[in-house]
Amino acid sequence: MSKPKQRCRWPGEDPLYLAYHDEEWGVPQRDGRMLWEMLMLEGFQAGLSWITVLRKREAFRKAFKGFEPVKVARFTESDIERLLADPGIIRSRAKIEATIAAAKIYLEMRQRGEDFADFCWSFTAGEVLKGDGKTFPAQTPLSQRISKELKKRGFKFVGPTIVYAWMQAVGIVNDHAAHCFRRQEV
Template identity: 50%
Template sequence: MTDHLHRCRWAEKDPIMQNYHDREWGVPIRDSRALWEKLILDGFQAGLSWRTILLKRDAFREAFDGFVPECIAKYDATDIERLLGNETIVRSRIKIKAAIQNANAYVSMKKNGEEFSDFVWNEVSNQPLRRDGINPATRSETGDILSKKLQSRGFSFVGPVIVHAWLQATGVINDHEKLCFCRNAVMRLRTY
């Protein structure tokens, strides 16, 4: 790319990843459903590249009823087989079942008066954590804690590595590299 902007190294060469980096990655998400969708997609990404998930994201949204947790919570064995037969998404029985289980956990939290966004953002006092942007990590203390809390509420496929990547993607943790043009821009978006 010839725009001469400093970006995180992982986004420098691939136009798809560059666009995702510049427009989405690390931007704080406060909407509960959108946060939940990203968590589910991060689960599907496990063992694959994020680029693969980005290329399939629209197909996932169509296959999973727009990622409306209340709809997905009602999925049964027929829906699992339908999804396993859908060649446009990642077809993993364990990941599909986890998405359904996580929809049920999300709905349960909501029924109990616990807003998913508040649950996540309260963990960081409603402000993105700013990491050094120098040493990329696959885990964080916040990710470890939230992983356990999600599991205690009935979520699955939410280990510390998946949760840390999700927190980075949703702007809960600002992990843009020190010279990246997005680093300070994202911090300015930190308040409600």
């Protein structure tokens, strides 16, 4: 009989959470659009649990046109009203407006020749940082620095705790627990 896989404790037994942990969380993401999508979803998570966002992720993708910044940047007040009426997503006017504004910022960065993925990974010179596998901070000096840079560009819902959770999710930092089978895989 094979020994069960050892995992981080946070996904518990929820099948959706386990799949997210086993297949996605902590895998280095180099696609700028996907990095932006994950940052936006982390912002929607503020004050809630990640499983809430994860359960609504497909509805978010549909509501926000696949998180294509060009499409989201064109959203109008009628789109905001549509989103506020959508029970499939987290209906926060402030977070919806912040996402639309962030799409415009993403496009402005691109117009200036600043690739979002390059920006995100510039803080670690493209390298994945590795946590010690024993302590799991809510934020770090680096997440504080990235948060400050994002805010300077006009992003909202990008405090250092949200940014650190995003860094973990997109693999900028590998924070799988020391005993977790994914720690060495990613």
